[in-house]
Amino acid sequence: MAAFGRLKQCLPTGSTICSLHTSSRVTAKQHYKMLVLGGGTGGITMSARMKRLMGAENVAVVEPSEVHYYQPIWTLVGAGAKNLAPSGRPTANIMPSGVKWVKSKVQEINPDSNTVRTEDGSEITYEYLIVALGLQLHFEKIKGLPEGFEHPNIGSNYSVETVEKTWKALQNFKGGNAVFTYPNTLIKCGGAPQKIMYLTDAFLRKTGKRANANIIYYTSLPVIFAVKKYADSLWEIVKQRDIQVNLRHHLIEVQADKQEAVFQNLDNPEETKTIEYGMLHVTPPMGPNMVIKGGPLADEVGWLDLDKDTLQHKSFPNVFGIGDCTNLPTAKTGAAVAAQSAVLHRTISKVLKKEKPDMKYDGYTSCPFVTSYNTVMLAEYDYDLQPVETFPINQAKERRLMYYMKADVMPHLYWHGLLRGLWGGPGPARKLLHLGMK
Ligand code: FAD
Numbered sequence: 109m110a111a112f113g114r115l116k117q118c119l120p121t122g123s124t125i126c127s128l129h130t131s132s133r134v135t136a137k138q139h140y141k142m143l144v145l146g147g148g149t150g151g152i153t154m155s156a157r158m159k160r161l162m163g164a165e166n167v168a169v170v171e172p173s174e175v176h177y178y179q180p181i182w183t184l185v186g187a188g189a190k191n192l193a194p195s196g197r198p199t200a201n202i203m204p205s206g207v208k209w210v211k212s213k214v215q216e217i218n219p220d221s222n223t224v225r226t227e228d229g230s231e232i233t234y235e236y237l238i239v240a241l242g243l244q245l246h247f248e249k250i251k252g253l254p255e256g257f258e259h260p261n262i263g264s265n266y267s268v269e270t271v272e273k274t275w276k277a278l279q280n281f282k283g284g285n286a287v288f289t290y291p292n293t294l295i296k297c298g299g300a301p302q303k304i305m306y307l308t309d310a311f312l313r314k315t316g317k318r319a320n321a322n323i324i325y326y327t328s329l330p331v332i333f334a335v336k337k338y339a340d341s342l343w344e345i346v347k348q349r350d351i352q353v354n355l356r357h358h359l360i361e362v363q364a365d366k367q368e369a370v371f372q373n374l375d376n377p378e379e380t381k382t383i384e385y386g387m388l389h390v391t392p393p394m395g396p397n398m399v400i401k402g403g404p405l406a407d408e409v410g411w412l413d414l415d416k417d418t419l420q421h422k423s424f425p426n427v428f429g430i431g432d433c434t435n436l437p438t439a440k441t442g443a444a445v446a447a448q449s450a451v452l453h454r455t456i457s458k459v460l461k462k463e464k465p466d467m468k469y470d471g472y473t474s475c476p477f478v479t480s481y482n483t484v485m486l487a488e489y490d491y492d493l494q495p496v497e498t499f500p501i502n503q504a505k506e507r508r509l510m511y512y513m514k515a516d517v518m519p520h521l522y523w524h525g526l527l528r529g530l531w532g533g534p535g536p537a538r539k540l541l542h543l544g545m546k
Contacts, residue, residue, distance in 0.1 A: 147171025156529030164206025283320030450532025
């Protein structure tokens, strides 16, 4: 709510919340043909598509937040290249018109009785269910956080509450260690922990402070990136820019009053290192949404248990899923959501006609590695970690054009294409481009 207050102050004068959809707290038992849980990237995208497929009156979305954020731009907010306010829009404005917005939190899903219970104790029944609840951040799994964010020189691009602290830390940096972390869990946008590091390097060079800085990256992973083609380029970049990379280490404690961070060596857990920092960027541990974890829809870890081709639930054929909450074995990104949305739309339209789903998701995902204030290396790949690139050029190179796409084109495609269910990711564009080349 605090964030909404701030957003409202920042909205241009005269801008209105156009609530053509209907919104309410649930008071009585309700029933929908299609119930969507979560109004983030995947939830809004699918509700727009389901509206087209079955009519707005048959679709409802359960989402408690007043503001919907375009999270990928926070990388640039943390580096001072964009403002925070335009990254959020009132949920009322992006909810497809006519679709019912249930402004509450899902508390329990019971797929045996096709029932969802919300925080206020109400029940909603459904014929079909799309689960799009995202993942959860766990700053509290690092000793000293989240309270450590009250101190200066520490930030995280992963949350609306902490992203502007990154930019403050960067501006305040006088010298010493600038430290960047990647936790020992699955995360969304696996490139974001590095992007802010390259932007920090560029900012310190621009402001003449780079000579007094050690830029250090601690990652739990045994590699800099999972796809070899892009990993090779990233190793070149860190070498050129004099950035130290420590593999198989993760952050376990922050003593923010002393500006110290404690890391554990994952290959030798007895070994810990304490590092003094002038600036610290934390990527928090992440995990499944607690509403799914331990329930009948979860796999053994807690993620939504889906068929990786069709995005239909493995045990409940009237349940589907999309995005960060799922166990699809690919990187969790908005780009993946875009590609998944086209497949899921097709799967559901087949299931409605009692036909077999016939389109397969190939695991497409993408990571625009921002490597400076005007360059990006655009990684795109599939389930097999094989590059599946949109452009007929070597995408492992840093390019200005890709920065322009990330900073200026993608936000438009997001608000006006993806969230309206009109854009299914770069797959079709890629095919057209490649056909055009032949
Ligand atoms: P979300 O968009 O997170 O939506 C989940 C929704 O569920 C939220 O609205 C939440 O309020 C709601 N919810 C949660 N619990 C409940 C409940 N109990 N009841 C009801 N509703 C609930 N992706 C890219 O493609 N490219 C990038 O460059 C990129 N960069 C990123 C940089 C950063 C710093 C971050 C944080 C993310 C980035 N991403 C990027 C990732 C991308 O934003 C996510 O993968 C995408 O938003 C996932 O969509 P989703 O619908 O699964 O989850």
